[in-house]
Amino acid sequence: xxxxxxxxxxxxxxxxxxxxxxxxxxxxxxxxxxxxxxxxxxxxxxxxxxxxxxxxxxxxxxxxxxxxxxxxxxxxxxxxxxxxxxxxxxxxxxxxxxxxxxxxxxxxxxxxxxxxxxxxxxxxxxxxxxxxxxxxxxxxxxxxxxxxxxxxxxxxxxxxxxxxxxxxxxxxxxxxxxxxxxxxxxxxxxxxxxxxxxxxxxxxxxxxxxxxxxxxxxxxxxxxxxxxxxxxxxxxxxxxxxxxxxxxxxxxxxxxxxxxxxxxxxxxxxxxxxxxxxxxxxxxxxxxxxxxxxxxxxxxxxxxxxxxxxxxxxxxxxxxxxxxxxxxxxxxxxxxxxxxxxxxxxxxxxxxxxxxxxxxxxxxxxxxxxxxx
Amino acid sequence: xxxxxxxxxxxxxxxxxxxxxxxxxxxxxxxxxxxxxxxxxxxxxxxxxxxxxxxxxxxxxxxxxxxxxxxxxxxxxxxxxxxxxxxxxxxxxxxxxxxxxxxxxxxxxxxxxxxxxxxxxxxxxxxxxxxxxxxxxxxxxxxxxxxxxxxxxxxxxxxxxxxxxxxxxxxxxxxxxxxxxxxxxxxxxxxxxxxxxxxxxxxxx
Ligand SMILES: [Zn+2]
Numbered sequence: 001x002x003x004x005x006x007x008x009x010x011x012x013x014x015x016x017x018x019x020x021x022x023x024x025x026x027x028x029x030x031x032x033x034x035x036x037x038x039x040x041x042x043x044x045x046x047x048x049x050x051x052x053x054x055x056x057x058x059x060x061x062x063x064x065x066x067x068x069x070x071x072x073x074x075x076x077x078x079x080x081x082x083x084x085x086x087x088x089x090x091x092x093x094x095x096x097x098x099x100x101x102x103x104x105x106x107x108x109x110x111x112x113x114x115x116x117x118x119x120x121x122x123x124x125x126x127x128x129x130x131x132x133x134x135x136x137x138x139x140x141x142x143x144x145x146x147x148x149x150x151x152x153x154x155x156x157x158x159x160x161x162x163x164x165x166x167x168x169x170x171x172x173x174x175x176x177x178x179x180x181x182x183x184x185x186x187x188x189x190x191x192x193x194x195x196x197x198x199x200x201x202x203x204x205x206x207x208x209x210x211x212x213x214x215x216x217x218x219x220x221x222x223x224x225x226x227x228x229x230x231x232x233x234x235x236x237x238x239x240x241x242x243x244x245x246x247x248x249x250x251x252x253x254x255x256x257x258x259x260x261x262x263x264x265x266x267x268x269x270x271x272x273x274x275x276x277x278x279x280x281x282x283x284x285x286x287x288x289x290x291x292x293x294x295x296x297x298x299x300x301x302x303x304x305x306x307x308x309x310x311x312x313x314x315x316x317x318x319x320x321x322x323x324x325x326x327x328x329x330x331x332x333x334x335x336x337x338x339x340x341x342x343x344x345x346x347x348x349x350x351x352x353x354x355x356x357x358x359x360x361x362x363x364x365x366x367x368x369x370x371x372x373x
Numbered sequence: 374x375x376x377x378x379x380x381x382x383x384x385x386x387x388x389x390x391x392x393x394x395x396x397x398x399x400x401x402x403x404x405x406x407x408x409x410x411x412x413x414x415x416x417x418x419x420x421x422x423x424x425x426x427x428x429x430x431x432x433x434x435x436x437x438x439x440x441x442x443x444x445x446x447x448x449x450x451x452x453x454x455x456x457x458x459x460x461x462x463x464x465x466x467x468x469x470x471x472x473x474x475x476x477x478x479x480x481x482x483x484x485x486x487x488x489x490x491x492x493x494x495x496x497x498x499x500x501x502x503x504x505x506x507x508x509x510x511x512x513x514x515x516x517x518x519x520x521x522x523x524x525x526x527x528x529x530x531x532x533x534x535x536x537x538x539x540x541x542x543x544x545x546x547x548x549x550x551x552x553x554x555x556x557x558x559x560x561x562x563x564x565x566x567x568x569x570x571x572x573x574x575x576x577x578x
């Protein structure tokens with residue numbers, strides 16, 4: 001098992017950080033400060049360096065500080081015995097550039113899988129919404145980190161899907177459908193869908209196994225749980241689905257079936273888990289799921305991923321905080337970054353445990369203090 | 374940015390020039406001032422050549438390349454092999470391949486790729502013309518010089534479908550021509566090499 005750790009990072013014009021350089025502990029880092037001071041931004045910059053994009057924003061345009069024309073992140077990351085220097089330079093006017101040891105990566109997919117990372121954040125409860133987007137995103141984010149070619153397939157499938165929908169929509173308006181164009185798009189989606197389905201299926205099987213094991217540990221009341229993959233491709237090929245639904249698709253002006261409808265189903269005590277489940281259930285659910293994702297990445301890549309826990313200690317009582325810390329401090333987890341609003345709470349617990357850690361105090365886009373305990 | 378002009382002639386000229394792609398107001402002003410200060414007939418020459426261009430340029434009725442008469446120089450040339458056609462998106466691709474001086478076949482300029490999202494269907498491209506050329510029977514091979522984008526591939530797939538009942542051979546130029554895939558940005562040697570090392574196209578792969 002290879003261990004990775006971010007040694008240091010420099011943030012330049014990154015969100016509310018002007019120009020900051022800071023070093024990290026190889027195991028545990030705790031970022032503290034009041035809300036809105038930049039804790040999440042700092043954690044997001046770690047994700048950016050590892051994956052090549054933000055976890056919390058949908059586009060780079062939200063990252064530039066004020067009216068700054070560019071931002072950059074430079075990080076030294078140790079992988080086993082060797083150090084890698086990762087540079088992200090993003091300008092408003094040109095394409096962003098991402099390099100490792102000064103070797104430029106042309107595609108994001110070249111970068112994926114080198115520095116695996118798992119993020120736990122408050123908006124994870126979106127995973128329980130009615131729409132399946134977030135749940136597919138979880139699967140896709142995980143598999144892309146394990147297999148860069150998967151990302152390419154997803155991008156291709158989604159692009160072809162958009163073209164297919166656009167063709168169906170405009171044909172509906174025109175009252176004429178060029179079926180050869182439709183087939184040219186559809187037939188290229190068939191093999192992609194098959195591959196994506198197979199990969200999602202085998203990944204989610206592994207994920208469920210880990211999820212169920214973790215949930216048992218977290219839930220006190222011995223609740224039963226399961227997580228299963230739902231896909232129309234389980235029963236029919238995409239070709240069969242497209243043929244079956246052609247008339248419907250023509251009327252709707254969009255593609256009604258396919259792997260873009262795939263979903264994950266979470267069952268706790270024989271009931272589908274809802275967003276308004278109890279706080280305890282939600283926290284157990286999210287932590288189990290993310291730790292399961294962590295295990296999957298670790299097994300597939302042979303690298304201990306970085307774990308980010310953004311604001312998850314909020315609203316937890318002292319005992320649950322201690323339990324959670326106990327878990328992430330174990331040997332089976334690599335480098336950890338935690339954020340918390342209280343400056344004393346987590347450092348206090350860690351001191352009692354005589355646990356080594358780096359505490360970073362963030363205040364208005366500045367590192368007010370950084371010390372080891 | 375707003376500019377204050379002392380002359381409305383100057384203002385109009387700047388407005389007109391800045392309608393061109395990648396010409397901003399500042400560059401337009403610089404060009405206009407340059408022409409004002411020029412003592413030769415430059416302005417007249419430029420204006421005249423643009424009008425002549427617009428009034429006279431036409432499309433080759435065979436290959437859809439830009440031409441002065443209804444058949445372009447490449448199609449007219451005695452020394453070109455007529456049994457091999459390289460299918461490209463636009464005129465710039467033809468020029469990029471011609472610059473290599475390594476290709477002796479003729480061309481077909483599609484005018485783009487199929488993309489329902491952008492409202493471009495087969496009828497908006499010179500696809501029927503290509504089909505007619507192939508069906509006349511003198512073509513042995515079509516080399517697909519389209520960019521290796523998802524839409525470029527859809528277009529190649531479409532072409533292979535509508536030509537499946539002819540016995541024309543379809544081949545692809547080797548992938549990874551250049552970063553971004555656009556022929557016009559690749560260097561001459563790379564283009565020449567990728568045309569020579571082309572591979573047969575198998576639909577669905
Ligand atoms: Zn011609």
